[in-house]
Amino acid sequence: xxxxxxxxxxxxxxxxxxxxxxxxxxxxxxxxxxxxxxxxxxxxxxxxxxxxxxxxxxxxxxxxxxxxxxxxxxxxxxxxxxxxxxxxxxxxxxxxxxxxxxxxxxxxxxxxxxxxxxxxxxxxxxxxxxxxxxxxxxxxxxxxxxxxxxxxxxxxxxxxxxxxxxxxxxxxxxxxxxxxxxxxxxxxxxxxxxxxxxxxxxxxxxxxxxxxxxxxxxxxxxxxxxxxxxxxxxxxxxxxxxxxxxxxxxxxxxxxxxxxxxxxxxxxxxxxxxxxxxxxxxxxxxxxxxxxxxxxxxxxxxxxxxxxxxxxxx
Numbered sequence: 540x541x542x543x544x545x546x547x548x549x550x551x552x553x554x555x556x557x558x559x560x561x562x563x564x565x566x567x568x569x570x571x572x573x574x575x576x577x578x579x580x581x582x583x584x585x586x587x588x589x590x591x592x593x594x595x596x597x598x599x600x601x602x603x604x605x606x607x608x609x610x611x612x613x614x615x616x617x618x619x620x621x622x623x624x625x626x627x628x629x630x631x632x633x634x635x636x637x638x639x640x641x642x643x644x645x646x647x648x649x650x651x652x653x654x655x656x657x658x659x660x661x662x663x664x665x666x667x668x669x670x671x672x673x674x675x676x677x678x679x680x681x682x683x684x685x686x687x688x689x690x691x692x693x694x695x696x697x698x699x700x701x702x703x704x705x706x707x708x709x710x711x712x713x714x715x716x717x718x719x720x721x722x723x724x725x726x727x728x729x730x731x732x733x734x735x736x737x738x739x740x741x742x743x744x745x746x747x748x749x750x751x752x753x754x755x756x757x758x759x760x761x762x763x764x765x766x767x768x769x770x771x772x773x774x775x776x777x778x779x780x781x782x783x784x785x786x787x788x789x790x791x792x793x794x795x796x797x798x799x800x801x802x803x804x805x806x807x808x809x810x811x812x813x814x815x816x817x818x819x820x821x822x823x824x825x826x827x828x829x830x831x832x833x834x835x836x837x838x839x840x841x842x843x844x845x846x847x848x849x850x851x852x853x
Contacts, residue, residue, distance in 0.1 A: 621814060622735050645792070
C-alpha cells in the first residue's frame with residue numbers, strides 16, 4: 540500500500556508540475572513574441588520556447604508514470620549480474636569497432652591530439668560539460684538529489700560567467716565539483732533493471748535501459764528544440780555532438796588500447812568495466828581501477844571518461 544501511494548503521489552505531482560511549466564511557457568511565448576524581431580536567432584528562441592513547454596509536458600507525464608510504477612529506489616540485483624544474451628552479435632560488433640578504430644577513428648584521434656594541445660582540449664571538454672547542464676540538472680531533480688542539483692546550478696552560473704562560457708572550471712576550484720547524471724541512472728534509481736547488454740557499432744557498450752536513457756536525455760537538451768535550419772546553422776548540433784564524441788573517445792582510447800593489449804579477453808574485460816562504471820555512477824561513487832592495467836601519467840590524465848565523479852580535466 541505504501542508503494543502504491545508513493546506511485547500515486549509521483550504521478551499527481553508530475554502532472555501538476557507539467558501543467559504549470561506548460562502554462563509558463565505558453566505565457567512566455569505569447570508575451571515575448573520573439574519572431575517580431577525578424578532575426579534568425581530570435582526565431583530560434585521562439586521555436587525553443589514554443590516546443591519546450593510541450594516537450595516538458597510529455598516528458599514529465601512519461602517520467603511520472605514510470606516513477607509511479609517503479610517507486611523502489613534500491614538497485615536491482617540484475618545491476619550486479621552480467622546479462623549478455625546477444626554475446627555473439629556483441630562480439631562481432633566489438634570486432635567491427637576495432638577495425639573502425641584501426642583505420643578511421645584511431646588516426647582521427649591521433650591527429651586531434653597532435654594538432655590541439657592538452658590545454659585547448661581541456662577547455663573544450665569544460666565547455667561541453669557546461670553545455671550538458673540542463674540534462675544533468677533534470678536528472679538531479681528526477682532523482683530528488685537536491686544538494687547535487689544545487690551544485691549543478693551553482694556550477695552553471697559561475698562557469699558560464701566567470702568561467703567564460705564554461706571553458707574554465709572556476710566552480711570546481713570553489714568546491715562545486717562536477718558530476719554527471721543521465722536518464723539511464725535515473726531509471727536505475729527508480730528501480731528499473733538494466734535489461735540486456737549490447738555492444739553497438741560506433742556507439743560501443745550500453746544496455747537497453749541506458750539506450751532509452753540516451754533518447755530521453757536528447758529530449759532534455761534545449762539544443763534539440765532550436766530550429767537550426769531556419770538560422771542556416773544546421774551544422775551546429777552535429778558539430779557539438781561530433782566534438783563531444785571525439786574528445787571523449789580521445790580520453791578513453793589509451794585505456795581501452797591498454798586493455799586490448801593486456802587482457803586475455805578484452806571484450807569481457809570491457810563489458811565488466813562498463814558494468815562497474817554504471818553501477819558506481821548510479822550510486823554516485825567513483826569508479827575503482829584497482830583491477831585494471833596501470834597507466835602512465837599522461838595516459839591516466841587522458842583516461843577520464845569512466846571516472847563519473849571527476850570526468851573533466853583540471
